[in-house]
Amino acid sequence: MKDKIFILSIFLMLSILGLGLISDNPLFTANWALISVLFLGLVITAFFRSFERHSPSAKEIALIATMAALAAAVRVPFAILPGIQPTTFLVMITGWVFGVQSGFVVGALAALASNFFLGQGPWTPWQMFCWGMGGVAAALLARRNTEFNLQKFTILACSWGYIFGWLMNIWHWVGFIYPLNMKTFLATYVASFPFDTLHAMGNVVISLTFGKTFHHVIQRFKRKITVITLKENEN
C-alpha cells in the first residue's frame, strides 16, 4: 500500500507539472507556486497522519526522535559546504533498517528540527518532503534485499543526491520562473547541477565510509527493541 502511495504521489506530481509545460491546457496559467505548496503539504500531512494512526510505541518515538536529532545535528557542521549533506545518508540508513514510515518521519523531522537552528525558509517543506522520500526510497529498496547491500545502497544514495536537488528545484522553477517550459526547466536544473553532483558524491563517500558500521549498529539496536510475542496455542 505504502509503495503505491509513494509511486502515486511521485507520478501525480510529475504529471501535474508535465501538464503545466503544455501550453494548450487550463493548467498552463495556474498558480503553480501555490499548488505545489498545497500538494506538498498534503503529502507530508498524509504521512504524519499515518504515523499518528499507527500509534507508535515509546521505543519507536524515542528512536525516531534520536535519529532525527542525529540527522539534524550532522547537518550543522556541513552547512557551510554547499551540497555535502550527511543527513541524506542517515535518513536513508534509518529507512533501510526501520522501514517506510520511520524513514519518512526521520527525514521530515530532521529537516524541520535542523532549520530551527539554521533558519527556516521557503525551502523547509521541500526539504522535509525530499529527505522524507529519501527514507522511503531506501526502505523500498531494503524490501527487495534480505541482507544489507552496500553497493545498491550507495547507488541509491548517489542517485538521491541528484533527485533531491531536482525535487528542490521545483519550488524555484514554479515559484519564480515564467513561462514554465522545457527551456526554463532545463536552465534551472543545469544551474543546480554542480551542487547536486557534490551532494551525490558526498553521499557516495559517506555511504562507503560509514554504511556498513552504521547499518550494523542500527540493525543490532533494532533487534534489541523488537519484541516478539508468541500466542499460546489454544488446542
Next chain:
Amino acid sequence: MYAYKEHYKLFQSLCCEVSLSYIAAVVLLCLIFSHPLYLFSLFLALNMVILSAGIIREWLIYLKFSLMLIFLIILVNALFVHAGATILIQGPRIPIIGTIRITLEALCYGVGMGLRLLVMMGAFCLLTYAVHPDRVLKALGGGRSKTMLTLSISLRLFPLIAGDFVRITEAQRCRGVNFQARDPRVRIRKYVPVLNTVLLSSLERSFQLAESLQSRGYGSTRRTCYREVLRRPRDYMVIMMILLGLGYALILILSGSTGYSYYPRLQPVKGAEITMAVGLGLFFMFPALLNWGWERCRFLKSKI
C-alpha cells in the same frame, strides 16, 4: 542553541497562534499576488515588523542569502525567456542558450519574482527569530500529537548530541588522534570511530528515554495536557487586522487587480493600484505601528 533570540518587543510577546497567523497570511498572499506593487507593499510592511521585532541583524543575513537566489532568478529569466517585446540586448547565438535576447519584460519579471522571494524570506525570518520554537510546537498540538512529541524530543536531543560529539572528539584528541591531518581521507577516517560512538551513545540514550516515557505512563491512556494560553488585547487587535487584511486582499483578488501581465509588454500601473497597495501594506504593518505605540506610551502598554 535555537536561532530564536528573546527580545522585549511586541511581536515576541504576541500569542503564538497570532504570530503564526500573521506569517501564514503573508506567505499565502505573496504566493497568490504577482503584481509587483502589492508585493512591494507587503515587503515594506514586513520590513517594518522585522525592524520592530529587533531582528534586523538576522534579517540582513537572510537578505544576503536571498540576493544570491534573486540573482539566479533574474539570470534564468533574462537568458532563457524571450517572450518580452522590448529588446535591451541582442547578442550572438550560443549553443545551449540559443540567441542571446535580453528583454526588459524578462528582467522586470525576474525582479518582481525576486520581490516575492524577499517577502517569503522575511516571513520565514520572523518565524525563525521572533517566534519561540517551543511555543510553535505547543500551538501545533505538542500536547497530544505524537509527531509533535517526537519533534519536541528531537529538539531537546539536538544540543546533547552536539555536546557528545565535542566531548568524544576532545577525548580522542587527548589520546593523540590528529583531526587536522592534511589528507581529507585520513581526516575522515579519524572521524569514523567518533561518529560510531556518537551513534551508539545516542541510541543507548534513546532506549533510556523510551523507558522513562513508559514509566511516566506513555501509551497507557490517551495523552492529556494542560496549556494556559494568555490572550491579551494586543492579540485580538493584531488578529483583527490580519482578518481585515485578508478580507481586503480577497476583494482585491476578486476584482482581478492582484495579477500583473509582464509579457509581451509591461502592463501600465494605475494610480488606483498604488492606493490599494498602500492600504494593503497598512493592514500588515499594524504590528509594527502597535509596537511603536507600545514602546512610547505607558498607558497603551498597560492597557494592551
